[in-house]
Each structure stands twice: as C-alpha cells, then as structure tokens.
Amino acid sequence: MAGDAPGAGAPRTGGRAPGAEGVRAVEAAAAVALTGIKPGAGVGGPGAGVRGLASVGRAAGAGVGGPVAVARVVRVLLPSHPSAPVASPELVRHPLGAGAAPRGAVRLAPWLVPALVVPAAVAAGALDGEDVRPGAAVRFLGRVAALAEDLVSRGRVLPAIAAEGAGPAARWRPALSGADSARYARLGEALPPALRAEQVDPGLLEGRIGEEVLRGLLDGMVDAMVRARLVGVRLAPNGRFAAADEAAGALLRGLVGDPSLVAAPERVRRLTGVLGTWAAGAEHNGPVRACFRLRPPEDTEEHWRLEFLLQAADDPSVLVPAARIWHGDRGGVLRRWVARPQEVLLTDLGRAARVLPALDAALRERHPVGLDLDTAGAHDFLTRAAALDQAGFGVLVPTWWKPSSGVGLKLTTTSRGTAGAVSRTSVLGRDELVDYRWDVALGELTLTEEELRELAEAKVPLVKVRGQWAQVDRRRLAAGLAFLERAGSGRMSVGEVLEVAGLPADDETFGVPVVGIGGSGWVSDLLAGRVENALEPLDPPPGFGAVLRPYQRRGLAWLAFLDGLGLGACLADDMGLGKTVQLLALEALKRHGERRPPTLLICPMSLVGTWLREAQRFTPDLRVHVHHGADRATGEDLAGALGGADLVITTYALATRDAAELAELTWDRIVLDEAQNIKNSAARQSQAVRGLPARHRVALTGTPVENRLAELWSVMDFANPGLLGPLSRFRARYAVPVERHGDEDAAARLRRITRPFVLRRVKTDPAVIDDLPDKLEMKQLCTLTAEQASLYRAVVDDMLEKVAESDGIQRKGLVLATMTKLKQVCNHPAQFLGDGSRVAGRSGKLARLEEILEQVLADGDRALCFTQFAAFGGMLVPHLAARFDTEIAFLHGGTPKKQRDRMVERFQSGDGPSVVLLSLKAGGTGLTLTAANHVVHLDRWWNPAVEDQATDRAYRIGQGRAVQVRKFVCVGTLEERVDTMIEQKKALAQLVVGAGEGWLGDLSTDELRELVTLSGEAVGE
The missing domain is CATH 3.40.50.300 (P-loop containing nucleotide triphosphate hydrolases)
Known part of the structure; x- marks a missing residue:
C-alpha cells in the first residue's frame, strides 16, 4: 500500500516521490493501496505520509494479535510529468507553491514511495480511520473480499498445496466455475492500474501481472476466511488420501494450523497430483464452457434430445452448437475466446460425465454433438442439472421444469350470494358453513378423474398432460388421491377456509401442499380481496354531519359488511384519510337500525377530546359517555351511566385499570383507535384489551406494523381472535421467514390471509384522493x-x-x-x-x-x-x-x-x-x-x-x-x-x-x- 508523500525529494532513484499519489504499489500480492495520506516533510524525516502509514499499520493489527502491517519504501511506476507524478483523481487537491501545476508530457517513471505491506487476510477491514481516504485500489479490494466471503459461505473452496519460499504449504483455494468464474473475470478487467504499479525489474518499465495480483489477493482472503471458520476444528483423513496418508495428515493439520507441510517430497508430489485432479473436476476458469440443452420429443418422436453446445462464460447469450464446432466454427464466433473449441468440448464432456454418467456413451463417438435419452434419462438429467451448473457448466432446461413436484390440492368454495348481496343484518361469521370441493392440480392444471387415473398408472416421473410436459411426484400423487377419497367434498366453516388460506407453501397437513383457493360467493370475494369493489358504496343515514368522499363510502360499506358477518376489521387507511368519520358513520348506522348495546372506544388520552368533538359534530344524536377522570363511575353506577349511552370513550390506561369491571358489561362493538398501542402482545395493556368481550371488533391504525410482524399478530388477534393461530406458530410461518430472510412467498401468504380483514388506502393514490397538494x-x-x-x-x-x-x-x-x-x-x-x-x-x-x-x-x-x-x-x-x-x-x-x-x-x-x-x-x-x-x-x-x-x-x-x-x-x-x-x-x-x-x-x-x-x-x- 503506497502512501502519498508529495514533497521536494529526488525522483526515480532516491528519496520520496515529489507529489507521489496514494494509489500506488502492491508488495508480493498482499499489499493494497490508499489515497489521501498527508504530504511528507521531505526526504530525510518521517513526514506526515509515513506517520499516516504507521497509524494505518497499527489499525490493521487491531484485533488480530498486534501490528501485522509493515511500512517500507518500494519502487513503483507512476504516470509522471518531468518534475512530478500526476495527481490521483481521488486526492483532495492542495495548492502547489504559487499555484502552478506541473506541466509536460506524461509517461511512466519509477519513484520511491512509502508503502504499507498488509496481509490480504486483514487488509479488507483494516483501512478505517480519519487519516485515510480510500482510493480505487482499496475499494477494489472490498469487491475481492466480497467474492471471497461469498465463495467461502457456499463452500466453494478446495484444499491445495502451494509452493512458498519456506517450502510447500497447506492452503485453501477458491473453486471457481460458472457464474463465479465470470465474476472473477470481471474483477480482472476492473483491476486498478495502481495495484500493478510495483516495478518488477529495475531496468524495465513494467509492473506486476494483473492476474498474479488478483489471484494472490483472492487466494489469501479465502485461505484466511476458511481458517477463521475452522478455529478449534480438527480434520481427520478419509479415503481420498489413503494413498498418501503421511502427507494427508500433514495437509489436514496445515489446513487448520501452521500451514507448513512437513512430509516426504515424493508423497507431497503425489498428494499434489490428487488435489490437482480434484480441483480440475470442480473448477472451470476458461472463457468458454460446455453447455447442455434438453429438448422434449416432438409428436412423432420417441426420444428426448440432449444437445451439446459451447457457451461464452462472460456472455451466456453466445451459444455455438457442437455440429458447427466440428465443422470449423463457421463464422468464427468463438475465436475471440478460444483457439481450439473442439478440445474444450471434449475435455468438458469428460468432466461432466462425472456428474452425469450417461455422457460416457457420447464420448465414444468421434464427433459428439448430442445424446438421445428416454423419459427416465431425461428426468435423470433434469435432477442433476443443478449439480452440472454448480460444477461450472451451462445448463438450459425447459421452462416448465421445477425441481420440486407440481402436484398439489386446490380448494373451491361456494357460499350464499356475493359480498354485495349479503345482508348487513345476517348473523354469519367464522362459524358459517360453506360448500367445498377439493381437486388435485398439476402446476396450473386442475386434473380430471380420468387424468388422475392415467397418471396413477404411469410408471415414469415425466408425463405429458394436455400437451404440456410436467414432473409428477408419485408419492404426492398417491397422497392426493387418498385425501380426495377421504374428504373430496362437503361443508366446512369459514374459519376452516381461512386456516387453509394461511398454510405455508410447503405445508403438508393434508399429505399434499395446498396450491390454490377459489370459488364463488362472499367467502371467495373475501379471500380474493374483492369485497371493497364488490360492495355498493354506502351512505350514512340522514342527519349525519358530513358528506363522505367516494373512498370513505366504500370503507363504510366494507365495515358494515364485516359487521354483519361478525368478523373483525382493521381499517388501516393512511393518516388523514378520515378513519374517525368512517367509524362514526358506522355507529350512526347502528343507531339508525335496531337497538344494540353500546360501543366501547379505546384511544390514547390525547384523543379523547378529539373523539368527543367529532362525535358531537358528525353524529349529534349519538349519546356519548366519557369514562375518564378520578370521579368516573364504577360498579353499579357505571352500569347505570352506560345504560343510556351509544358510545363510551375511554383510554388505554383506564381500560387496563378497569378491565375487570368493563369485561362484566355487554358491548356490541369494541374499537381501538391508534391500535398500535397493543402491538406488544405480552404487555398487560394488550392482554387486558384483547380480553374484553364484544360481538364485533374494529382496529383503527395507520401503522399496523411499526417494527416487527408480531405487532400485526397482536392487532389481528384482537380483531379476529385465533385467525393467525398462536404467536409461536405465526413467528415460525411468517415473522422469521419475512424479517430474517425477506421471503416474499411467506409475505404473500400473510397478505392473503389478512387481506380480507385489513383495508389500506394511501393518500398518494389518485384513485383514493386527487385533491391533496404536493x-x-x-x-x-x-x-x-x-x-x-x-x-x-x-x-x-x-x-x-x-x-x-x-x-x-x-x-x-x-x-x-x-x-x-x-x-x-x-x-x-x-x-x-x-x-x-x-x-x-x-x-x-x-x-x-x-x-x-x-x-x-x-x-x-x-x-x-x-x-x-x-x-x-x-x-x-x-x-x-x-x-x-x-x-x-x-x-x-x-x-x-x-x-x-x-x-x-x-x-x-x-x-x-x-x-x-x-x-x-x-x-x-x-x-x-x-x-x-x-x-x-x-x-x-x-x-x-x-x-x-x-x-x-x-x-x-x-x-x-x-x-x-x-x-x-x-x-x-x-x-x-x-x-x-x-x-x-x-x-x-x-x-x-x-x-x-x-x-x-x-x-x-x-x-x-x-x-x-x-x-x-x-x-x-
């Protein structure tokens, strides 16, 4: 790592480089460069540049057993004016004397500059500090470190024996193939010139070879990262090293400890050959690789065709069939990558045969161009496609192919009427029974009884159904047929339908995963999220003190629909869209109809006055009682005070304190405003509120999820107790997959099961509101x-x-x-x-x-x-x-x-x-x-x-x-x-x-x- 040391020193052969830039030298494939070291104080003394390097050296040693970076002076080749090196683009400019910049032709010239030799294993994270400004070389080093970390995390590493100055050494090396090789090649193209700046021969204006630099950096990082993961692990020999047990034991000890390999030279050479053969089967670093493309049989054909091609590693769109290769690659498509593509093809076919033994038959041909396969052979290729890809070969499979079985169950429900036709006064809910029918599906196809019988009789895993090829897992097919015999149709409750809708994609509660739910009627509308659009917008009764916007009328209809079904609702409209007025309109509808018990509204203390004023403004006929203050009614007085009330307003604190008394009263509806106040399901406040009995529950919140999905569970468990199951199962099915792994499938399942009960509109949607300013x-x-x-x-x-x-x-x-x-x-x-x-x-x-x-x-x-x-x-x-x-x-x-x-x-x-x-x-x-x-x-x-x-x-x-x-x-x-x-x-x-x-x-x-x-x-x- 070269340091900046601009100053008035002697050029080329002695002293520090006047104006030398920070991105400069690499020492022995383990040094890195940086920019921004402050100017030195001349040739004789340790200027700020050298002091900066020393401070970086101390930083590099922190946490790894003491200083490991060594400061030294190295000879590097810099683009130079006659009087000084050209300034780095990353360097913060400083005035030079009277402000005149060096002039003259630019050419490479050698300079002696202070550098810091840092082992590649620690260099990636060692260069933090206020005196260091990373340059292009340091940023590049981070990219190399990211590749090394990725390879190690996926196990794409192999043991190797390296020839080092002190003798043979045990090292871990990356196993590059496929996309990793292409990524490595792109890094090679992006290697900053500064990393090759060290002058190899004092008599020649040549720097280090870029491939040596990059390989040295990657090898060093991979070796260090693997060793860090193997601390305290003891490796034991296995059969692979039986022929070289002495050297094998030394190798395994060296891979987790001192890398020095002490063994008989002949045994070391033999083991090196074994490891080389192993690496050859796992690596593919060439610019061109073999590619395999599977074509299904046409109507008049009996066999599948596995075609051989050559593919450019860095441009997968370049594909040349083997037939063209054997006839001289007409057009010269591959000439820019490889001189003898025939040799590459044969070599790769030999390597691929270790993964797919069926290729041995093709290798017996003089000019192999493909291989005919029966259905079982085609399935064998498809199941090994991932292994071929991992080994570095190109693989092109049919678009319908999926490694997992496409067999699943589809549930069709039929319920009375559509969402818009269901009366608001009907007494329905989660216990309502609906008709159902189960079917077995293969991918997107719902199979008939005749097709199921034909598939059950088939003896091969690949079948053609309605002109489409598909894989059939015979175990799942048998399980699906058995399930249909037990419960193919009948009646189930709405709650059971909702439970099925929330099953994970890999759940096999019924022996086969559920892959779809459909049908007709209000239950189907509910699950598909069509309720809001299926309902006719609803106006509040006469005397309501506001004209509702169109989206508010749809929201009122949605609330009234779920109210009639006895299902809870979470109105999660954006702040400012009028959740309060929609809820008051719902209350006005209740008062306009038959006489019911009062509604208990729980809100933060700061909103009690807001609710009271809004109720007086929009629903002046609504009898409102505020349960708050030290003189609030209790016991029989409370029951008497609430006897003539339509709406009772209290706070979360008082609802918790008076939970026992409030639970003894009869409530038609409980409404939580700012429902995120119960997001911690284990809190006493949340438990007290969820424990209050009511026919109907509504949660109002603009943020049903603030930090964790468990908060959504708490709100939804208030609105519809038991809907999402116990919290432990919710965490396993949804929270962990989504929060930790970004699982979009789990998120989609969660949306599917909660969508019927959550209405979310945002004010930035023009379909909701088009008159808000910017x-x-x-x-x-x-x-x-x-x-x-x-x-x-x-x-x-x-x-x-x-x-x-x-x-x-x-x-x-x-x-x-x-x-x-x-x-x-x-x-x-x-x-x-x-x-x-x-x-x-x-x-x-x-x-x-x-x-x-x-x-x-x-x-x-x-x-x-x-x-x-x-x-x-x-x-x-x-x-x-x-x-x-x-x-x-x-x-x-x-x-x-x-x-x-x-x-x-x-x-x-x-x-x-x-x-x-x-x-x-x-x-x-x-x-x-x-x-x-x-x-x-x-x-x-x-x-x-x-x-x-x-x-x-x-x-x-x-x-x-x-x-x-x-x-x-x-x-x-x-x-x-x-x-x-x-x-x-x-x-x-x-x-x-x-x-x-x-x-x-x-x-x-x-x-x-x-x-x-x-x-x-x-x-x-």
Whole structure:
C-alpha cells in the first residue's frame, strides 16, 4: 500500500516521490493501496505520509494479535510529468507553491514511495480511520473480499498445496466455475492500474501481472476466511488420501494450523497430483464452457434430445452448437475466446460425465454433438442439472421444469350470494358453513378423474398432460388421491377456509401442499380481496354531519359488511384519510337500525377530546359517555351511566385499570383507535384489551406494523381472535421467514390471509384522493461544531472500550444507550451534558433550524418541529422565542388535555403561534394541524412509519398548500449511516414490515465501529 508523500525529494532513484499519489504499489500480492495520506516533510524525516502509514499499520493489527502491517519504501511506476507524478483523481487537491501545476508530457517513471505491506487476510477491514481516504485500489479490494466471503459461505473452496519460499504449504483455494468464474473475470478487467504499479525489474518499465495480483489477493482472503471458520476444528483423513496418508495428515493439520507441510517430497508430489485432479473436476476458469440443452420429443418422436453446445462464460447469450464446432466454427464466433473449441468440448464432456454418467456413451463417438435419452434419462438429467451448473457448466432446461413436484390440492368454495348481496343484518361469521370441493392440480392444471387415473398408472416421473410436459411426484400423487377419497367434498366453516388460506407453501397437513383457493360467493370475494369493489358504496343515514368522499363510502360499506358477518376489521387507511368519520358513520348506522348495546372506544388520552368533538359534530344524536377522570363511575353506577349511552370513550390506561369491571358489561362493538398501542402482545395493556368481550371488533391504525410482524399478530388477534393461530406458530410461518430472510412467498401468504380483514388506502393514490397538494420531502444535511465532534468521539471511544468487555443484554443495553447519547450530541451539546449551559452557537442543527424558521416566518407560513426528546424541545422554546421575538408553542406528554386542545385550536385558527415544537410520541398521532405547511424532523426516529405519521399531522385532508418536509441528518455520523440503511431496506419495509432501532444492539463490534465512527466531513467550519 503506497502512501502519498508529495514533497521536494529526488525522483526515480532516491528519496520520496515529489507529489507521489496514494494509489500506488502492491508488495508480493498482499499489499493494497490508499489515497489521501498527508504530504511528507521531505526526504530525510518521517513526514506526515509515513506517520499516516504507521497509524494505518497499527489499525490493521487491531484485533488480530498486534501490528501485522509493515511500512517500507518500494519502487513503483507512476504516470509522471518531468518534475512530478500526476495527481490521483481521488486526492483532495492542495495548492502547489504559487499555484502552478506541473506541466509536460506524461509517461511512466519509477519513484520511491512509502508503502504499507498488509496481509490480504486483514487488509479488507483494516483501512478505517480519519487519516485515510480510500482510493480505487482499496475499494477494489472490498469487491475481492466480497467474492471471497461469498465463495467461502457456499463452500466453494478446495484444499491445495502451494509452493512458498519456506517450502510447500497447506492452503485453501477458491473453486471457481460458472457464474463465479465470470465474476472473477470481471474483477480482472476492473483491476486498478495502481495495484500493478510495483516495478518488477529495475531496468524495465513494467509492473506486476494483473492476474498474479488478483489471484494472490483472492487466494489469501479465502485461505484466511476458511481458517477463521475452522478455529478449534480438527480434520481427520478419509479415503481420498489413503494413498498418501503421511502427507494427508500433514495437509489436514496445515489446513487448520501452521500451514507448513512437513512430509516426504515424493508423497507431497503425489498428494499434489490428487488435489490437482480434484480441483480440475470442480473448477472451470476458461472463457468458454460446455453447455447442455434438453429438448422434449416432438409428436412423432420417441426420444428426448440432449444437445451439446459451447457457451461464452462472460456472455451466456453466445451459444455455438457442437455440429458447427466440428465443422470449423463457421463464422468464427468463438475465436475471440478460444483457439481450439473442439478440445474444450471434449475435455468438458469428460468432466461432466462425472456428474452425469450417461455422457460416457457420447464420448465414444468421434464427433459428439448430442445424446438421445428416454423419459427416465431425461428426468435423470433434469435432477442433476443443478449439480452440472454448480460444477461450472451451462445448463438450459425447459421452462416448465421445477425441481420440486407440481402436484398439489386446490380448494373451491361456494357460499350464499356475493359480498354485495349479503345482508348487513345476517348473523354469519367464522362459524358459517360453506360448500367445498377439493381437486388435485398439476402446476396450473386442475386434473380430471380420468387424468388422475392415467397418471396413477404411469410408471415414469415425466408425463405429458394436455400437451404440456410436467414432473409428477408419485408419492404426492398417491397422497392426493387418498385425501380426495377421504374428504373430496362437503361443508366446512369459514374459519376452516381461512386456516387453509394461511398454510405455508410447503405445508403438508393434508399429505399434499395446498396450491390454490377459489370459488364463488362472499367467502371467495373475501379471500380474493374483492369485497371493497364488490360492495355498493354506502351512505350514512340522514342527519349525519358530513358528506363522505367516494373512498370513505366504500370503507363504510366494507365495515358494515364485516359487521354483519361478525368478523373483525382493521381499517388501516393512511393518516388523514378520515378513519374517525368512517367509524362514526358506522355507529350512526347502528343507531339508525335496531337497538344494540353500546360501543366501547379505546384511544390514547390525547384523543379523547378529539373523539368527543367529532362525535358531537358528525353524529349529534349519538349519546356519548366519557369514562375518564378520578370521579368516573364504577360498579353499579357505571352500569347505570352506560345504560343510556351509544358510545363510551375511554383510554388505554383506564381500560387496563378497569378491565375487570368493563369485561362484566355487554358491548356490541369494541374499537381501538391508534391500535398500535397493543402491538406488544405480552404487555398487560394488550392482554387486558384483547380480553374484553364484544360481538364485533374494529382496529383503527395507520401503522399496523411499526417494527416487527408480531405487532400485526397482536392487532389481528384482537380483531379476529385465533385467525393467525398462536404467536409461536405465526413467528415460525411468517415473522422469521419475512424479517430474517425477506421471503416474499411467506409475505404473500400473510397478505392473503389478512387481506380480507385489513383495508389500506394511501393518500398518494389518485384513485383514493386527487385533491391533496404536493408533499416535498428533503434531507437537510447538517454538520457538527467542533464541540459536538469532540463529545461525539468521546462517547464512541467510551462505548467501544466497554462493549468489548460486555455481552448479552448488558452489551445490547450499552449499545442502545450509546446510540441515544450520540443522537443527543448531534442535536446539541447542552442536551447531552444536561448542564443548563447556553444554547446559541453550539449546534449545527440549531443553526440550520434558525435559517429555516427565519424564512418560514418571513413568508407568513407555519411550521411543526418534531423531536423525540422532550428535553431538547424544552431547551429550544425559550431560545427560539427570544431569537425571533415571537411565541413558540410546545406540545409534549406532560401537556394537560385542556391546554393541548386550546393549543391546537389556536394554531388551526391562525390566532396562535406560527411555530409549534412537538415531542414525537405525544404529538405524532391523532392531531390535525393542517395550518402548517412546513414540517421539520429535528432528529430521526429511524422508523419511516412513525415519521410519516407525524408528518401526516399537516399533510392530510384539509391541507390546501404544498407541504415541505425536512429531515435533519448530521453528515458523517451514525445518523447518516442509519438513514442510508433505512433507505436500502424500504423495499422490505413496504412489503409487510417496518424498521425499528433495536437491531443496533445486535451488531458486531466491527460493525458498530463502522456505524458510529465520525467521518472527516462531519465537522463544519
């Protein structure tokens, strides 16, 4: 690794290179390059460049047993002007003397530069630090390390004997073939010239050979990674090494310990030959490879045809049939890759015969071009196709082929009427019986009884059904037929149908997996998600105090439909789309019909007043009782007070405290507003609420999933108890596959079973609402002050020192506590220190906030500023009030209800302050603050769903102006890095899961260091 050492030294033969660039030399295939070492102080002394290299050397040794990097001076070839090397493109430019850059023709010239020799095994992760700016060579090294890690994780490695300076050594080497070979070839093409810059011969202007450099790097990394995984493992000889047992034992010991191979030279040579033969069968590094294409028989043919071709490894679209190869490759398609394609074809056929023995017959021909196979032989080829591909050969199989059986069961249900025809007053539900019929399917085909009999009589695994070839698993076919005999048709409950809909794709509860559910009637509409569109939009009864939008009328019809069936509902519309008015319209329908027990509505305390006012506004005839306060009714008084009520409003806290009393009363419906409050199913509050009895249940939430899928289970288990089964089974079937592995099939199954009971509309969908103004979201990158940077580094250093000595819950708690501290430092030093010190001039975020608010107030606009730290908001209020000589409102968890309501009313009316600071938890839900057209997130919650909820206080129905949303991020800090991670994971988050911050506690020490280390661009001027 060559260091930058610009200075006034002697060129070519002595001293350091004047102006030498950082991406320079490779020493013995294990050195790497970097840029950005500060200029040296001349030839004689250890300048900053050399000191920088030494610091990197110490970093490279951290965690691997001490310093392993060696600083030295090497001779490298650099593109040069007559007086100095050409500057690297990555290097931050510095003035040169009077500002005149070197001029003259550019040519290669040798220079002596300081370099750092780093073993390839540790180089990939060793170059972090504020004095190091990675160049092209270091970034390339990361790509090589990624390939090595991928090969090792898939077991694509082989033992080998390497000839090294001290004698033969046991090493692990990559086994490249197929796509891995193509990836390796692309790396070879992208090798930065700097990695070949070492001058091999002092008399020649030639550098190292690129293939040697790349191979040395990859081999070194693979060997180190495998050894790291085999720590504490003892390898034992097996039959493969029986002919060379002495050398074999030494090899196995060397593969997990000291690599030196001490054995008789003859035995070592023999073992080297054995390993070479093994490697030849597992590797394929050539530019051209054999490819096999299977063609089914035509109508008049009896045999399948396995065609032989040659395929370009780096361009799989280039295919040349063997017949053309034997006739001289007319057109010369392969000439750019290989001179003698016939030899490649024969060699590869011999190698492939080890995987597919049937190829031996083709090798007996003089010019093999293909092989005829019967049906059993074709099936044998198809089952071995993956092994051929893994061995490095091209494989082209028919599009219908799937390694797993296509045999499955299809369920068809028939229920009374469509969704739109089912009466809202019918007493149906999960216990309603529907007609059903099971069928056996093969892929997309539903088989008839005659076809099933023919398949049962067939003796081959590949059959042709309705003109299409398919694989038949005879075991599954027999199981499917047996199941049809037991339960081919009959009646089952809706609950049983829903249970079938939620079965995983590989579940064989019935002996065969269920591959489809269809039918006619309302149950089929429900499972297919057609209910909302199948229902006629429903108007509220006369006297309702609002005109519903079209999507709200459809939502009301959906709620009423499920209400009539006795099935729970989760209305998950975007914040601001009017969940409250839809629920009140449903209540108005109930009051307009037959007399029923009251509805219990549970909401956060901050929303009690909102619900009371909205009920009085839209449903003035609805008798509303608020169960809240120290003087609330209890016992018989409570029963008497509720006797004349239609709607009872209480809070989650009181519902938990008074759960026993509330459970003794009769409720027609229980509604949870902001239902994410029961996301922790094990919490006492969640258990108490789910335990309250009612005929019908409704959950209202804009974020049914904030952090984990278990939260969705808790909400759905409230709405329809037992729908998703016990939590342990839900985790195994859905949560683990989706959250850990991004399993889209599991996510699709989960959507299928929950879709009938979850109605989700977003305000950005023009089909839902087309009169909302634009929302402009932007990141505001802020820098730290010098004081903030100093505090940040101190917190990081303290954590890294302590985290190495802790584990388990203690370690996770330490990490999460540190993340909170770092976010406080990014906000303001005074918040972190808690010393009541001055606020002005000490925070980059505060400076940017002042700039934004100055413009907002000058334009006569209004702004909401969210922070997750109430203490930070308390610091800002007096400072901003003095800075702008205006009132600043502050809404937080301790704000009394009456004061909160008055604050919202004044802000909305335009009489109150133009700026409101809000704590995210207290002000992020349930409020309508559409008077604001600016939203500022001062610190990130690291959960897009929660931030969007807060933004929706302003961006909702009633907003008439474009809304500008600014999210503050301190550049070069953990805020920026976590923000990047969140953006990368948004695709999965939008699938079914959000993103919290608890995962930070599970990061390794190296990952934590990378996450929290302060970058050079973090500090402002």
